[in-house]
Amino acid sequence: MNNAKFITLEGIDGAGKSTQMSRIESFLTSRSIDYVMTREPGGTPLGEKLREILLHQDMHPETEALLMFASRAEHLSSLIKPALQAGKWVISDRFTDASFAYQGGGRGIGYERLAELETWVQGEFQPDLTLLFDLPVEVARQRLMKNASLDRFEHEREAFFERVRSAYLERASKFPERFVVIDSSLPLEEIDVILDKTLSTICK
16 A cells, blocks of 8 residues: 655744754655655756745745745646655645745735635645644744845745744644644754654554
């Protein structure tokens, strides 16, 4: 039986998703699980070109949302679904919840409009597990300021990220069956324990 899983990592910029991606990779390797690591926007040659535009070129919020879902449609058809069908786990740094958080909460695009795009692009397809790394905005901003260069999302003001964070938590409350909210301010050792327990459960 194909027991492949689709796991997504979400959170505001600076929440530490990149660090946790590598820890999940180590967990899967230790279990001899075949997997693919990917990201959004991106994940495919076309998606990476769109990522460059989305992260560095100013645009209307609706254009931003449409490009995000265009990249996602390519991502699903070219990488995510074929990998899952081949029995590989797929671990993605962001997926559709990010659109509801950033373009919905952050930019103010109506959730009903985003839901229409979600249905069009992915139907009923959803992640098996979504790990939301939650962190107070002021802490996340302090982490981001250590980076040499910031993209146009990371340059946004605190109020933007407060709205994004609230939208993420609202999304997690709406879909508790697939979300696990992790306090990203905890010591890495404690996060490791939570991740190990969560991933071990979904492996069964």
